[in-house]
Amino acid sequence: MTPFLELSPLLRSFFALWALLLFLVGAGSALLAALNRRRLSAVLSAVLLLPVYFFWQVIFDFSLFGNGEKLSDVSRVAVGYPSLMWLAVFAALTALTVLLFVYCIRYDRNHITPGTIKTFLDRVPCGICCFRENGRVLFSNVCMNELCVSVTGEPLMNGNHYKDTVGNGVLTVNGKVWRFTCREMSSDGGRLYELIASDVTSEYTKTRALERDKEELSKLNEAMEEYILNIDDTVRRREILEAKVNIHDEMNRLMLSSTAVKSDDAAEFDRIFSLWEQNALLLCMEAEKTANTRLSDIERLAAALKISLILRDPLPAALNDRQRELFCSVAKEATVNAVKHARAKELIISFSEEENGVFCFFANDGMPPEKEIRFSGGLANLSDLASKQNAVLSVKNEEHFTLSLFFENQPNG
Secondary structure, rough: OOOOOOOOOHHHHHHHHHHHHHHHHHHHHHHHHHHOHHHHHHHHHHHHHHHHHHHHHHHHHHHHHHOOOOOOOHHHHHHEHHHHHHHHHHHHHHHHHHHHHHHHHHHHHHHHHHHHHHHHHHHHOOOOHHHEOEEEEEOOHHHHHHHHHHHHHHOOOEHHHHHHHOOOOOEOOOOOOEEEEEEEEEEEEEEEHHHHHHHHHHHHHHHHHHHHHHHHHHHHHHHHHHHHHHHHHHHHHHHHHHHHHHHHHHHHHHHHHHOOOOOOOHHHHHHHHHHHHHHHHHHHHHHHHHHHHHHHHHHHHHHHHHHEEEEOOOOOOOHEEEEEEEEHHHHHHHHHHHHHOOOOOOEEEEEEEEEEEEEEEEEEEOOOOOOOOOOOOHHHHHHHHHHHHEEEEEEEEOOEEEEEEEEEOOOOO
């Protein structure tokens, strides 16, 4: 058999290149296994590097010094072995190195490793950054790095500085809306901080659209309420107009009847005069008909609930129709609440006209409430209606529980 030292320089160079390639592949396997925290694979790959490097160094020494005195004894013995044995050893080393390399590649592709986690987090559409209490960044994905450069103009080097800049808030960066949230974690006896940047552009746009729709709906509701009130006023005016037309027609008939009656017919004169008197009374009472009807409704409600209703003052003339409607609604609610919650026997309604407006007071003699009064249900709805008329609904819980309604004077014109 031909010993290795008698091979041609070309064949010896081939073995040298073979050893170099095996060394590079083995080093790659060891590095990949170390990154994936596969200690056994990393150790085996490192062990295989030793014989590969040994044979490469032997070939290098023999090419440099030949078979002279400077060649070490170990190298002289190694090159003296048959070339077939060298080929067999290289083949075995190649098989082991390739198997380890393929195993490391397959493991990296089929298992969750730090590398796959980094690759995945770089692909998510949100920014992620983990850093220690002193600000040292342990991990940050591509999205967070780009956001940091856009916000601060510098790369992400200190987590604390970046957290103080963005805070727990919402920022607009490069045309998108990002929400930053930071939470504290414990790991290995120390504290870690996780900063997350979420793209909320779509949610922000939809929220703004919902707010605009809500404002438009609120305006539409106000317009509808105004329209309903106008319908009530229109119907009321129409009824009053019809009543006045009937009275006017009756007056014309009476005028014709008065001119047609004979001067010596005293009984007919008495009858005509009585009709004149009745129509005059109807005409005078028509203006107060609506207000009296509303007050009579409140009195009937009080009678049904067996509570005494005391109206100390007449209804102020300064109140318009809408204000009187609101006053009657509040009076009904005060009557019901006085019986339901306070078990009152008497409800006193009084008024106070002042320079800036009119006060309406509803006081009952029932049990005062034990807790703080918060408007809910009917009172909450009445408070909303009052605010739309520049009126204020409030309560006082002193000697007697008093519900007050204040109408502010409206400016002229």
